[in-house]
Amino acid sequence: xxxxxxxxxxxxxxxxxxxxxxxxxxxxxxxxxxxxxxxxxxxxxxxxxxxxxxxxxxxxxxxxxxxxxxxxxxxxxxxxxxxxxxxxxxxxxxxxxxxxxxxxxxxxxxxxxxxxxxxxxxxxxxxxxxxxxxxxxxxxxxxxxxxxxxxxxxxxxxxxxxxxxxxxxxxxxxxxxxxxxxxxxxxxxxxxxxxxxxxxxxxxxxxxxxxxxxxxxxxxxxxxxxxxxxxxxxxxxxxxxxxxxxxxxxxxxxxxxxxxxxxxxxxxxxxxxxxxxxxxxxxxxxxxxxxxxxxxxxxxxxxxxxxxxxxxxxxxxxxxxxxxxxxxxxxxxxxxxxxxxxxxxxxxxxxxxxxxxxxxxxxxxxxxxxxxxxxxxxxxxxxxxxxxxxxxxxxxxxxxxxxxxxxxxxxxxxxxxxxxxxxxxxxxxxxxxxxxxxxxxxxxxxxxxxxxxxxxxxxxxxxxxxxxxxxxxxxxxxxxxxxxxxxxxxxxxxxxxxxxxxxxxxxxxxxxxxxxxxxxxxxxxxxxxxxxxxxxxxxxxxxxxxxxxxxxxxxxxxxxxxxxxxxxxxxxxxxxxxxxxxxxxxxxxxxxxxxxxxxxxxxxxxxxxxxxxxxxxxxxxxxxxxxxxxxxxxxxxxxxxxxxxxxxxxxxxxxxxxxxxxxxxxxxxxxxxxxxxxxxxxxxxxxxxxxxxxxxxxxxxxxxxxxxxxxxxxxxxxxxxxxxxxxxxxxxxxxxxxxxxxxxxxxxxxxxxxxxxx
Numbered sequence: 219x220x221x222x223x224x225x226x227x228x229x230x231x232x233x234x235x236x237x238x239x240x241x242x243x244x245x246x247x248x249x250x251x252x253x254x255x256x257x258x259x260x261x262x263x264x265x266x267x268x269x270x271x272x273x274x275x276x277x278x279x280x281x282x283x284x285x286x287x288x289x290x291x292x293x294x295x296x297x298x299x300x301x302x303x304x305x306x307x308x309x310x311x312x313x314x315x316x317x318x319x320x321x322x323x324x325x326x327x328x329x330x331x332x333x334x335x336x337x338x339x340x341x342x343x344x345x346x347x348x349x350x351x352x353x354x355x356x357x358x359x360x361x362x363x364x365x366x367x368x369x370x371x372x373x374x375x376x377x378x379x380x381x382x383x384x385x386x387x388x389x390x391x392x393x394x395x396x397x398x399x400x401x402x403x404x405x406x407x408x409x410x411x412x413x414x415x416x417x418x419x420x421x422x423x424x425x426x427x428x429x430x431x432x433x434x435x436x437x438x439x440x441x442x443x444x445x446x447x448x449x450x451x452x453x454x455x456x457x458x459x460x461x462x463x464x465x466x467x468x469x470x471x472x473x474x475x476x477x478x479x480x481x482x483x484x485x486x487x488x489x490x491x492x493x494x495x496x497x498x499x500x501x502x503x504x505x506x507x508x509x510x511x512x513x514x515x516x517x518x519x520x521x522x523x524x525x526x527x528x529x530x531x532x533x534x535x536x537x538x539x540x541x542x543x544x545x546x547x548x549x550x551x552x553x554x555x556x557x558x559x560x561x562x563x564x565x566x567x568x569x570x571x572x573x574x575x576x577x578x579x580x581x582x583x584x585x586x587x588x589x590x591x592x593x594x595x596x597x598x599x600x601x602x603x604x605x606x607x608x609x610x611x612x613x614x615x616x617x618x619x620x621x622x623x624x625x626x627x628x629x630x631x632x633x634x635x636x637x638x639x640x641x642x643x644x645x646x647x648x649x650x651x652x653x654x655x656x657x658x659x660x661x662x663x664x665x666x667x668x669x670x671x672x673x674x675x676x677x678x679x680x681x682x683x684x685x686x687x688x689x690x691x692x693x694x695x696x697x698x699x700x701x702x703x704x705x706x707x708x709x710x711x712x713x714x715x716x717x718x719x720x721x722x723x724x725x726x727x728x729x730x731x732x733x734x735x736x737x738x739x740x741x742x743x744x745x746x747x748x749x750x751x752x753x754x755x756x757x758x759x760x761x762x763x764x765x766x767x768x769x770x771x772x773x774x775x776x777x778x779x780x781x782x783x784x785x786x787x788x789x790x791x792x793x794x795x796x797x798x799x800x801x802x803x804x805x806x807x808x809x810x811x812x813x814x815x816x817x818x819x820x821x822x823x824x825x826x827x828x829x830x831x832x833x834x835x836x837x838x839x840x841x842x843x844x845x846x847x848x849x850x851x852x853x854x855x856x857x858x859x860x861x862x863x864x865x866x867x868x869x870x871x872x873x874x875x876x877x878x879x880x881x882x883x884x885x886x887x888x889x890x891x892x893x894x895x896x897x898x899x900x901x902x903x904x905x906x907x908x909x910x911x912x913x914x915x916x917x918x919x920x921x922x923x924x925x926x927x928x929x930x931x932x933x934x935x936x937x938x939x940x941x942x943x944x945x946x947x948x949x950x951x952x953x954x955x956x957x958x959x960x961x962x963x964x965x966x967x968x969x970x971x972x973x974x975x976x
Contacts, residue, residue, distance in 0.1 A: 219725055219864070221711045223457065223704070232457040235413045235429050240484040243415070244273055244319040246477055247326035249333050250497065251308035251315055254342035254567040254894040255355060258306045258335060263316065266329040271321035273481050275329070278304040281476065284443045285362050288469040289534040289572065290432030292681050292742055296625035298365035298374055298533040300358050303443055303472065308337075309357055309531035310567050311895040312496040319477045319485050342567040343372070344894050346505065346528040349564045357531065357565040366533060374533030375563040377541055379621045384509075387520030387556025391511025395593055399508075399585040400960040401943075403888035404501040406574060407906055410459025411494050416474035417484035424475050425452045431465040431703050432743030437735045439468040440475055451475070455733035461705040462878070463573035466745050467499050467534060495899035499572030500888070502539050502563070503528040506585035511556070516599050518608045520556035521548060525581065527563040530570040536563035538624040539571075542578030545623060547586050549616035549830075550673050551608045559622060567894050573745060575878060576939040579674055587670040587944030588959065591951060601948065602642055602651065605671050612636040624746075629679045631827040635922040635932065638671060641834035641856040644918055645669065648854045649836035658953055662844045665851070666953025668837055670944040673830035674937035676927065677748035680826050684753035685739035686760040688717060689818040690768065692809065694788055694801035696721060698730045701741025702753035707935060708867040709749045715863050716754045716928050720761030722785040723801070739820055747831075747933030750863060754928035755823035763819035771804050771817070829924045831932045832858040835876070835941030839949040843972055846965030848884065848950065850913035855938055858920045861930035865919060872917045872938045879942035881907035887962050 414428035511520035544559035
């Protein structure tokens, strides 16, 4: 089927945030810190305020100080309350100093230049390993910080979990392996930057129209920071041009809201592309260290993982991302009795990190899947064989599930659906594994193949909740209201399909409306691969409730018992008499004739399991040993996402995620100068893969049936970003014998590794 919003998007009719026009609109621009670490001794906004066209200037001296987190997470948020709207201390080059609202963007920018600021510069620290050493500059020394693990040591978060006895397990192993892997910054680069417009409606309520993944979290955080009740705020999410985690943050909405409240005029913030890089959010850079003990048979007996995450200047998503580095990866190899994970997230004077597709799994699998190939080589095993011997299977569990969740203990669960063995078999055949592993070509260009196996999750168990409302109309159609957030991912379409299937009507009979805190029921938002599984579960429950109500009315009309009736093709049909009555007539009866009721329902869904999707990625690469240039020849993803509700959308999600991961593995890199300022904040200097860089790519969906999912579905949105980095690294190792352990794999790094290997 077509996407429900496909035509309006293709024809340019769809309304994004900035497509709605407002009279008297004010434009907001920010003054950013030129220093990586400094106190503001004095700020003088006199000249800026006198500039013709300036209507409002905000800074630490004239806004309430309300500690909060900008992370759009469930309450109570697991991220520290280490941010305020404007502070008298700046912690990275690009930290906000002041905001100006004016009649035009040019006037606002000019006014920012007129603000005089006196700084007291402080020592800065950019390296995460240096940041946690004794004597390092303390980045968060404010007395009102809450929720950080140990601010005096620059630790925003820390977690430690041990299963069995890791040292005993390593000591008893026949083979021991140890290595380190480094992953750097990356930006989400959605085609639409962050943009929001705030205004007062005719009842003097604050309305925020914003490009967000988390409208309900945005309302809650804005109410907190602005110190007004949630009932005074309405958040609307229109069409969105991508998010990938960047828009799971709430850091612009309350600034626009405060300007609207103070000036009583609509106010807009639209970030530039440069601001998206240095003033938005990024992936958490990681150092991952692994120790693995292996039996001579190839059985993995012990895994010890240490992850040091650089959360930047503020701790948004610090704890949960570093938790996922272990929780999304360690259950994959569940045959051993010993496992340990230590995760630490530290502050540095670099840009702020946050949620990013993959959310820790990307970092963890780069290390784990790279080391798995090195283990196989040492044991003279095929890399596929060691994975088959050790990976988790249907009906099995891992103690990691219960020991390590997102920011706290998790929930025990067993695997209800897993076709990973089939994924491996199909992918190996498609890439011609056995032949390509042995044929590397002649001359300076060497070819090789590599693989990686992956798992992720479907929502956060015990935390994520979604709700849906369905209402029957007089013509037999239905209104579907969901708080779930479509970012361009197609969730409106998938949820429409689930409703239509459960109600036995064509999708054209479902009118979907999403993400408006005044009119749609609650949903945590679009993150953690939760929408199809959690929000879809709510839609299915709601549709089943509505179906029962329609059958009850039909039973009155047909004078039959409800248990003899079922729904089929827009009718309630009697199994006994074969009589049927249309939904239209059921609606007209219930609304106008007898025992009048509005047939409608609202249901919620939360899950205490998070069934993983599984995938096997295979890649063939060519490495020019003279230039270091690395080219992808073919990329294959074989994915088990349960029942794919919309196969084309599932394939699109897979290929988009893989391209995102390929780009991160090969080219994406933040370049900083000696003062911690990003020097390549544009698409001219930050190489992002596009369709012209696309290798020969194939996605194969292997169906399974997840008993806990709506119509057997699991997630698919994130898992495939985790495969490219380890698969490419393994392919390069197969091609020319070098192990790449630092992302991105630039030609310079390839040449350096080749030189060191000689």
